[in-house]
Amino acid sequence: xxxxxxxxxxxxxxxxxxxxxxxxxxxxxxxxxxxxxxxxxxxxxxxxxxxxxxxxxxxxxxxxxxxxxxxxxxxxxxxxxxxxxxxxxxxxxxxxxxxxxxxxxxxxxxxxxxxxxxxxxxxxxxxxxxxxxxxxxxxxxxxxxxxxxxxxxxxxxxxxxxxxxxxxxxxxxxxxxxxxxxxxxxxxxxxxxxxxxxxxxxxxxxxxxxxxxxxxxxxxxxxxxxxxxxxxxxxxxxxxxxxxxxxxxxxxxxxxxxxxxxxxxxxxxxxxxxxxxxxxxxxxxxxxxxxxxxxxxxxxxxxxxxxxxxxxxxxxxxxxxxxxxxxxxxxxxxxxxxxxxxxxxxxxxxxxxxxxxxxxxxxxxxxxxxxxxxxxxxxxxxxxxxxxxxxxxxxxxxxxxxxxxxxxxxxx
Amino acid sequence: xxxxxxxxxxxxxxxxxxxxxxxxxxxxxxxxxxxxxxxxxxxxxxxxxxxxxxxxxxxxxxxxxxxxxxxxxxxxxxxxxxxxxxxxxxxxxxxxxxxxxxxxxxxxxxxxxxxxxxxxxxxxxxxxxxxxxxxxxxxxxxxxxxxxxxxxxxxxxxxxxxxxxxxxxxxxxxxxxxxxxxxxxxxxxxxxxxxxxxxxxxxxxxxxxxxxxxxxxxxxxxxxxxxxxxxxxxxxxxxxx
Numbered sequence: 001x002x003x004x005x006x007x008x009x010x011x012x013x014x015x016x017x018x019x020x021x022x023x024x025x026x027x028x029x030x031x032x033x034x035x036x037x038x039x040x041x042x043x044x045x046x047x048x049x050x051x052x053x054x055x056x057x058x059x060x061x062x063x064x065x066x067x068x069x070x071x072x073x074x075x076x077x078x079x080x081x082x083x084x085x086x087x088x089x090x091x092x093x094x095x096x097x098x099x100x101x102x103x104x105x106x107x108x109x110x111x112x113x114x115x116x117x118x119x120x121x122x123x124x125x126x127x128x129x130x131x132x133x134x135x136x137x138x139x140x141x142x143x144x145x146x147x148x149x150x151x152x153x154x155x156x157x158x159x160x161x162x163x164x165x166x167x168x169x170x171x172x173x174x175x176x177x178x179x180x181x182x183x184x185x186x187x188x189x190x191x192x193x194x195x196x197x198x199x200x201x202x203x204x205x206x207x208x209x210x211x212x213x214x215x216x217x218x219x220x221x222x223x224x225x226x227x228x229x230x231x232x233x234x235x236x237x238x239x240x241x242x243x244x245x246x247x248x249x250x251x252x253x254x255x256x257x258x259x260x261x262x263x264x265x266x267x268x269x270x271x272x273x274x275x276x277x278x279x280x281x282x283x284x285x286x287x288x289x290x291x292x293x294x295x296x297x298x299x300x301x302x303x304x305x306x307x308x309x310x311x312x313x314x315x316x317x318x319x320x321x322x323x324x325x326x327x328x329x330x331x332x333x334x335x336x337x338x339x340x341x342x343x344x345x346x347x348x349x350x351x352x353x354x355x356x357x358x359x360x361x362x363x364x365x366x367x368x369x370x371x372x373x374x375x376x377x378x379x380x381x382x383x384x385x386x387x388x389x390x391x392x393x394x395x396x397x398x399x400x401x402x403x404x405x406x407x408x409x410x411x412x
Numbered sequence: 413x414x415x416x417x418x419x420x421x422x423x424x425x426x427x428x429x430x431x432x433x434x435x436x437x438x439x440x441x442x443x444x445x446x447x448x449x450x451x452x453x454x455x456x457x458x459x460x461x462x463x464x465x466x467x468x469x470x471x472x473x474x475x476x477x478x479x480x481x482x483x484x485x486x487x488x489x490x491x492x493x494x495x496x497x498x499x500x501x502x503x504x505x506x507x508x509x510x511x512x513x514x515x516x517x518x519x520x521x522x523x524x525x526x527x528x529x530x531x532x533x534x535x536x537x538x539x540x541x542x543x544x545x546x547x548x549x550x551x552x553x554x555x556x557x558x559x560x561x562x563x564x565x566x567x568x569x570x571x572x573x574x575x576x577x578x579x580x581x582x583x584x585x586x587x588x589x590x591x592x593x594x595x596x597x598x599x600x601x602x603x604x605x606x607x608x609x610x611x612x613x614x615x616x617x618x619x620x621x622x623x624x625x626x627x628x629x630x631x632x633x634x635x636x637x638x639x640x641x642x643x644x645x646x647x648x649x650x651x652x653x
Binding site for chain 2: 297305
């Protein structure tokens with residue numbers, strides 16, 4: 001541990017070239033600020049994507065029949081779904097849940113037909129938990145609790161079938177062992193703004209789908225948690241309380257393509273942050289190396305006085321810590337301000353989304369908001385300190401390697 | 413550091429030092445053999461390039477011999493680790509250089525105190541540093557930085573730093589080269605006084621006649637070899653004139 005004089009020496013050395021010290025701090029700070037903004041963007045984008053996926057019906061977690069992940073067979077139903085529901089209701093940090101059942105079928109109106117995946121829903125739960133319903137423009141109305149013979153379809157599907165509110169659709173659904181048919185009256189047409197998404201919307205009540213298909217029960221329970229961070233704990237807890245033959249899957253398994261997209265975005269942003277930090281580190285290394293070479297005689301004198309290599313390295317590292325602390329302050333001010341702007345004002349990505357906010361049954365936000373919080377302080381400190389310390393290791397080692405006889409040679 | 417037998421601090425046997433730069437080999441020392449005992453006030457003289465500084469650097473464990481054997485305070489320097497050499501410099505040797513080599517960001521007192529801190533001394537450290545400065549007549553400059561002092565004052569601070577840790581041997585490389593006559597005289601008087609009163613051994617490399625006048629023994633190097641090794645009969649004021 002360096003003594004008080006060594007600390008004074010290191011601290012005062014920072015004042016020899018005040019401009020260089022300030023520039024080093026600012027350079028470190030700006031680089032770290034860029035990394036912070038990148039991380040803020042990444043955090044916000046990831047959170048936004050996960051929330052979009054979860055709120056578009058997938059949930060953070062989904063309880064399904066154990067064969068569903070492999071077969072994706074829509075007629076599969078949960079075993080002892082009431083017990084499964086009780087386990088969901090007992091889950092800590094559970095925000096909302098909704099139950100659904102699915103069936104594939106054919107919708108017909110006049111001489112027009114369209115294939116559809118029909119979803120049986122609990123309307124009162126679906127309305128509060130599904131952003132597609134909350135954000136879409138609904139012509140007519142949504143389903144009511146236990147309503148029979150009513151259907152809500154997406155705008156694209158309605159257009160394909162050329163139907164309007166109050167028209168009667170002839171639905172043919174594949175049931176347990178047979179084909180079943182029913183007349184469904186259109187009570188609502190939903191326009192999400194995404195043609196792809198609207199094509200897949202066909203909601204009837206859970207009671208109706210049970211009656212029409214002849215398959216009782218619930219196919220899935222989708223669970224929205226207070227935050228994605230609780231996902232692992234909730235998954236573990238649910239798995240322990242599951243009725244047999246059921247399983248819990250995450251949104252990642254429901255939408256593997258989107259999960260891969262989130263992962264690649266995260267990796268790319270981390271790479272960007274890493275490149276920025278690397279460039280900053282090389283700049284710091286260059287400045288510190290210059291400072292060390294300028295002070296060769298001093299390091300030689302320290303060595304001549306009997307200072308050990310480890311102590312010389314420590315002294316140079318103290319200077320790095322001071323630069324790192326200054327850089328962290330700059331990073332907090334610059335990066336924090338940008339992250340705050342990003343978190344409060346966001347960025348409008350509408351022009352990049354080509355008027356289509358839907359992708360793979362998920363309705364995305366047209367605005368991206370960055371992540372902002374206390375994490376910025378710790379990240380600024382960690383990034384700035386780690387960068388300056390790592391970048392100073394080589395110059396510090398060089399300082400310790402100065403040969404006193406060479407550096408102090410005058411005459412002789 | 414261990415005590416030496418017969419009071420011999422330095423024992424050089426056929427010491428050779430060769431510097432290699434690119435493909436050129438420069439023989440700085442060629443088979444130097446000598447012994448230096450405790451309490452000496454010795455000047456190593458000779459023209460530029462004769463090997464004075466090289467000899468001091470080898471004795472100060474700042475450099476390694478190419479051939480031969482060099483014992484400092486009973487230890488073969490060649491067999492010492494880097495850490496052991498640093499320990500010897502810290503606890504038993506003091507250095508004074510022509511260019512003073514004070515730390516510009518520290519005050520005179522801090523420059524002196526630094527060595528004591530490196531030695532792990534915490535008790536009465538400030539007092540000891542101030543005592544050392546006082547011995548060199550610099551107490552009133554204790555809070556000044558090197559840039560706020562004259563060359564002579566800076567060199568006296570360098571001496572204070574060298575003696576603060578009570579070393580057995582002080583190696584002074586051209587200590588008076590940058591000083592005017594009056595400052596050189598003051599400095600040499602003080603170092604001579606420390607030698608006489610405290611028994612600190614001084615080895616100077618110099619071609620300054622003022623230093624040679626103070627020395628009780630003068631080794632002359634020519635082309636890396638000892639040309640003459642003269643021990644003066646008496647330490648009289650006549651020598652200093």
